[in-house]
Amino acid sequence: MDLAYTAEEQAFREEVRVFLDEKVSDELRAKARGEASLSKQDMEDWHATLNEKGWLAQNWPKKFGGAEWNAVQRHIFEEEAAMANAPRIIPFGLAMLAPVLQKFGSKEQQDHYLPRILSGEDWWCQGYSEPGAGSDLASLKTKAVRDGDHYVVNGQKTWTTLGQHANWIFCLVRTDSDVKQQEGISFLLIDMDTPGIEVRPIILLDGTHEVNEVFFDDVRVPVENLVGEENKGWTYAKYLLTHERTNIAGVGFSQAGLDTVKRMARAEMSGGRPLIENPHFMARVAQVEIDLMAMSTTNLRIVSQAAAGSAPGVEASMLKVKGTIIRQEINDLARRAAGPYAMPFASEAIEGDNDPIGPDYATAVSPHYFNNRKLSIFGGSNEIQRGIIAKVKMGG
Template identity: 80%
Template structure:
């Protein structure tokens, strides 16, 4: 992407490239490039490599063990990591819970939980959405009733990404059913090995089960696991969601996706010429590239503001909408570029078989990625809801 960088930033990019080329395990990079699912152990391996280098918690202050990178450094790393097909950094502990604890958690909570996020001792998942309380999150029903030194939690969470790997879950729970919806919610940290917690997989269209239902049946949670004040959880939830929605923009993923589309389009033929020379296809590709450049610039500006202590507001909703629309457009271009090679929807293409794929571009996972990424315009607050937030905030009403 043709953005202007200083000599210092260019040197940092060179440092990141050298690190990725030397330290990113080739077998992990190859699985990511081919669209294969990674195991928990493989994700933890990359987590540990980054942590050893001190590059895991990129947006954390150094006082909490983070890299304390500025917005441009984070943008450069995300871009290079995507182009080198590095595994994504699982965001729930690092990018979501971590900032909440640093801003609202007690000193004891910070000292206990933050080092465990970095070491990988705890794998966190997010307990927000419920049946009937997704984009309308304030209508959640999961209850937490104070009983001495514990809260007793009953209810259900759904669409819990990678919950099958997690040992901890941060949850929004209703602690005052008589209050207005947003005013009776608290933010709890729950050990998933506690009696009464049950995780059930949700099988998706591609046959995978990266999301889950989590059930709570009289689960006892120590009071010291309450973050901040009781009934103030909505404030903490909104703060977390602004970080999540900014991350969902996925600039790095989109850059890597465009590079892959171009690679396939140069090889595939259309009317006796490479597909990339087809005027209609080239125009769609150019439009999405221009949109991505504009979004990348906006993302840098917003992340810079956040680094200066300003929590992103409606801007994070704008990034979420635009970022997911761009990624879905790239997925569609990839599917069209692969043509008939995107049609197979086989376990061999998706589940890591060593059997050769039926095309020279390894397009087997294209269909799975296309279908799986239909969700990104829904999770983190659907795009329809985000457009409503944007309209209300900017236009009033």
């Protein structure tokens, strides 16, 4: 047992810190904290900045132009990036599609799509969930029927994150309805400019446009856009899920969030004293911090196993559940800390056209509190995660 990072790891952390300090502007930090919204351009610029340094494709093998960081390095970067309020890396192309292409894609697909993900030429979104297929993803109904050199796709995807910016979508589609649900699914790459595709915004409860519905009406997709084999899509999707799960615990986000809560508690006054001296509020903060300290170590235990080559299994589900509970609790603390200034809905202030209504730190606390209810819903809801844990651990 040794809780310390190695000298190399510490040097790496220092390098990351210096880089972030130089590259993340104050404006970008404020936006990433939620005091204003990140534009598509902001996100693309941040990708370009990382790509220039060779730090964009962190988990890709070197032969595909990646940094080939191990799990500890990725963890260090994620922690530092969250603490620095750097914009997050948009995962759809880089962390979700790319590992699938690298493992199951054809040489042509790898040569064509991977460089375009790095350069930012393509923005990918994910076509998984459907109105009737959420937690029960395998029941998806969007259909792809072979017609000569094409598949003809009909159906609807939903909760498509940042689909409004995307020019490509990777989809799970049903190619065989006569077999067990999981065995009739294929993995298709679809150009969003193809006739028959319509993207409609879904406005979330905090007023943001983050997710979309995507409709497919006789959309013709060339057969060479099939990844791997027909009807093997479920296998690829499951592989993708194991790779999606870096940073699943969101330790860095929680640490940054807790810092913000303490900053707020120092500034807010209650009964003539700073809120940070209020025992009831601070008991809540302490409780979360204690949970976070333990989870952070759980996370490192799993990260170092992964660095040694073992794939995270049920532990990832545990981290997802505990990590989201902690993040949501911190969102709740921030909302409480803001007092009456949690009530304004200052969309113009969030858009950056106006001064904040109360203290700057209060602007986004309530929208974030509500928006981050999604953390325990998406990417396999916490109920689904608990089901997985029970199933694996009880050996049922």
